[in-house]
Amino acid sequence: MEFILAIQETKLGATSNFMFNGIWGRSAYQLECVHAEGRFGGIMSLWNPSMFDCDNVIKDRYFLVLSGVLNQLGVRINLVNIYAPNDASVRRNLWVKLLNMKNSLQGLWAFMGDFNEVRDETERLNSEFIASNAEAFNQFILAAGLSEFNMGGSKFTYISDRGDKLSKLDRFLVCLGIMERWPTASVLALNRDASDHRPILLSTVPSDFGHIPFRCFNSWMEMLGFVELIKQLCQSFVFNGPADMALSVKLRWLKNIIKAWLKVEREKS
Structure with a gap:
């Protein structure tokens, strides 16, 4: 209390x-x-x-x-x-x-x-x-x-x-x-x-930090080209602003690109 x-x-x-x-x-x-x-x-x-x-x-x-x-x-x-x-x-x-x-x-x-x-x-x-x-x-x-x-x-x-x-x-x-x-x-x-x-x-104050900004499954690491894609994206990311906001924006940006990439890979298979 x-x-x-x-x-x-x-x-x-x-x-x-x-x-x-x-x-x-x-x-x-x-x-x-x-x-x-x-x-x-x-x-x-x-x-x-x-x-x-x-x-x-x-x-x-x-x-x-x-x-x-x-x-x-x-x-x-x-x-x-x-x-x-x-x-x-x-x-x-x-x-x-x-x-x-x-x-x-x-x-x-x-x-x-x-x-x-x-x-x-x-x-x-x-x-x-x-x-x-x-x-x-x-x-x-x-x-x-x-x-x-x-x-x-x-x-x-x-x-x-x-x-x-x-x-x-x-x-x-x-x-x-x-x-x-x-x-x-x-x-x-x-x-x-x-x-x-x-x-x-x-x-009694809830320790809820909101929605999970990014979720990654281990199975993705085994997909051909996935790790290389993430490395390339991280190196090319640019953001001017506070570090905490930069991380949030970066994860959201990665999430959207990964979703599109996974969709293409599933269509190929």
């Missing part, structure tokens, strides 16, 4: 003074937080108020819910920032609490953050996989009617200090309504810096 920033394990208490302008930039933002307890936890959510009008906040030690309306669409959405505990039994109680909460509030749902759990053994490398814990997590996802977009950039989001243990602990889980409204949305695992977790980005 391009209008919200969800941070886990902030370690910020009630008296902490932290300048979030350095993270968000100069544009206007609002924030809500769950304070850390001692050295544990801390959750922070920042959002763009011109895009999301938050009218209800729910706080728990392990999650922070922003409920409001997407201004441009007039759609109610619930955004849940999660920092799940290490203890498996406490995590199972968390899944129950999140499910009950989802069933009690209207609107679209997006759960994001560090779930501290994997869904199957392929999401761990060189660390213990406990099937019963994964099953409890998957049962929560199924009961809540949640799905997740395929993630690019990396298969894993957590890397241990020594770099030998990898896990996919961070993800976005969204309701069917979000999947249907933004079917081309994508999730990308970004490079990590100071943290042992990769930040993950959910973008």
Whole structure:
């Protein structure tokens, strides 16, 4: 979601003074937080108020819910920032609490953050996989009617200090309504810096660059005279203008000539 920033394990208490302008930039933002307890936890959510009008906040030690309306669409959405505990039994109680909460509030749902759990053994490398814990997590996802977009950039989001243990602990889980409204949305695992977790980005902006300007089949390369024709055409092409426009015009020009050439060759045969 391009209008919200969800941070886990902030370690910020009630008296902490932290300048979030350095993270968000100069544009206007609002924030809500769950304070850390001692050295544990801390959750922070920042959002763009011109895009999301938050009218209800729910706080728990392990999650922070922003409920409001997407201004441009007039759609109610619930955004849940999660920092799940290490203890498996406490995590199972968390899944129950999140499910009950989802069933009690209207609107679209997006759960994001560090779930501290994997869904199957392929999401761990060189660390213990406990099937019963994964099953409890998957049962929560199924009961809540949640799905997740395929993630690019990396298969894993957590890397241990020594770099030998990898896990996919961070993800976005969204309701069917979000999947249907933004079917081309994508999730990308970004490079990590100071943290042992990769930040993950959910973008609903479609990455559609339009029609394919040129398509070439390998079988054409085997046709007598085709490669020589392309070389000759490329050497003779002249265009005065920006490089990106020159490439577009050149491909369109080649396409038209190749279509005519192929038509003649087919008529010969």
